Amino acid sequence: MKKAWLRLAFAGFLAWTALLPAHANEKAEPDPALSQYWDPIKQIMFGDRVINPDARDILRVYLNVRADDASTVPVVVKAQIDQTEKEYIKTIYVIVERNPSPAAGVFHFTPESGRAQVETRLRFEDFSFVRAVAEMNDGRLYMAQRWVKAAGGCSAPNGKKLSESLLGKMKLRFDDEMISYHKPNLVQLLIRHPNESPLAADFQEGQVAQFVRNVKVTYEGKTVMDAEVNFSLSDNPNFRFFFTPEEKGELKIEVEDTHDRKFSHTIDIREGVPLPGG
Numbered sequence: 001m002k003k004a005w006l007r008l009a010f011a012g013f014l015a016w017t018a019l020l021p022a023h024a025n026e027k028a029e030p031d032p033a034l035s036q037y038w039d040p041i042k043q044i045m046f047g048d049r050v051i052n053p054d055a056r057d058i059l060r061v062y063l064n065v066r067a068d069d070a071s072t073v074p075v076v077v078k079a080q081i082d083q084t085e086k087e088y089i090k091t092i093y094v095i096v097e098r099n100p101s102p103a104a105g106v107f108h109f110t111p112e113s114g115r116a117q118v119e120t121r122l123r124f125e126d127f128s129f130v131r132a133v134a135e136m137n138d139g140r141l142y143m144a145q146r147w148v149k150a151a152g153g154c155s156a157p158n159g160k161k162l163s164e165s166l167l168g169k170m171k172l173r174f175d176d177e178m179i180s181y182h183k184p185n186l187v188q189l190l191i192r193h194p195n196e197s198p199l200a201a202d203f204q205e206g207q208v209a210q211f212v213r214n215v216k217v218t219y220e221g222k223t224v225m226d227a228e229v230n231f232s233l234s235d236n237p238n239f240r241f242f243f244t245p246e247e248k249g250e251l252k253i254e255v256e257d258t259h260d261r262k263f264s265h266t267i268d269i270r271e272g273v274p275l276p277g278g
Contacts, residue, residue, distance in 0.1 A: 029147040032129055037097045045093065045103065046141065051133060055142035056080070059092065059116070059134045063146045070124045070153030072234040077132040077144075079116040083109065083244075089116035091135040096232055098128035100154060100199060104232035112222045114184025114244035121234040123153035123197060157202040158194060158235070166192045168263030170253055174275040181271045184242040189217070191238065191255060191263075197231045212237050214256040219269070220249035245269050 032038070033053075042051070062076040079089050094105045109116040122130070131145040168191070175186040191212065198209040211231040217224040224243040243251065248270045255263045 032131075032145050032147075035097060035129060037102075038129070038131070041095060041097065041102055045095075046133070049139075049141055051141040051143050053143055055132075055134060055144040058136075058142040059089070059132060059144055061130060061132045061144045061146045063130055063148050065147065065149060067124065067148060067150035070150035071156045072121045073124055073148065073150055073153070075118070075120060075122050075130060077118040079134070083111045083113050083116060085111050088113075088137050089134045090137045092116060092118050093131075093133040093135070094118055094120075094122075095131040095133070096122055096124060096128050097131060098126040099123070099232050100125060101230050101232055103230070105227055105229040108223070108226040110223050112219060112244055113224050113242055115242040117240065117242055119240035120238060123156075123232050123234055124148060124150035125154035125199070126151050153234075154197045154199045154231070155201055156197075158196045158200040162192060162194050168193060168255060168257075168261065170255070170263065170265035172251070172253075172265070172267055177274055179245060179269050179271050179273070179275060181245055181247060184244050186240060186242055187251075188240045189215075189238060189253060190236065191215075192236055193255075193257065195231060195233055195235045195237055208258070210257055210259050212255055212257050214254075215239065216254045217241065217243070218252050218254075219243050219245060224251075245271075 057080055059077055059079050062078065063073065067073040075094070077092055077094060081087065083089065088111050089109055092107045093103065094107070095102050096104050104122055105118065105120070107118050127149050129145045129147055131143055134142045171190045173188040179185055193212050195211040196203070196209040209231060212229055215227045215229065225241050229237070251267050251269050253265045
């Protein structure tokens with residue numbers, strides 16, 4: 001159901017944005033409250049729900065104001081609170097306002113995540129606000145945003161083709177040399193995938209874009225992060241996230257793309273055992 005909702009939101013916004021002028025020549029940061037793009041996006045995604053525009057105590061967005069390469073712009077959305085059973089961030093929506101598919105990713109978290117954090121790389125088709133909306137477990141919504149000067153990333157050539165033998169291959173890198181139980185551990189996930197943009201200059205007519213649409217991370221069967229994403233993410237998508245193991249178990253990654261291909265990767269986690277990439 002949620003995937004169908006997301007695709008419907010994308011389709012509706014694509015049709016609407018076709019009627020709007022481009023503004024890549026803007027030099028000064030516009031007022032986020034006066035954006036002609038935000039209200040229709042908000043209505044499609046959140047309806048009439050109230051969004052608190054001051055999220056500094058809940059989450060923050062980190063981005064360079066100007067990007068050298070609009071096809072791969074690092075973004076970090078950091079929660080400012082811990083994930084507890086009583087209060088936690090349930091979902092983070094990452095929205096690139098002026099992209100053809102603005103909802104770049106919808107990331108779902110649980111108390112097992114330890115901390116709710118989104119760290120990935122985005123494409124930008126035009127100068128745009130990046131808005132991160134945090135939905136709390138009780139339904140409250142908070143928003144933070146950053147203005148980024150980058151353009152042409154979605155229409156840039158998709159680049160070299162990836163061989164079938166490498167497609168969907170994954171690698172995990174851990175920030176620490178060893179896992180610690182009962183605390184958040186930071187890990188990076190790298191996925192080999194072209195994550196094609198259908199707007200790319202070298203995209204062939206009639207071709208069906210292949211990009212990652214779902215990434216699910218579990219630990220011993222419990223959800224750590226479940227994300228619906230699209231071609232607003234750069235090729236070879238990568239993510240950094242936290243998970244909190246209470247005892248030894250299996251960290252499992254499941255990825256699905258738009259060609260209905262499924263890929264998976266698992267690693268056994270034990271406290272005190274050296275990890276790759278530490």
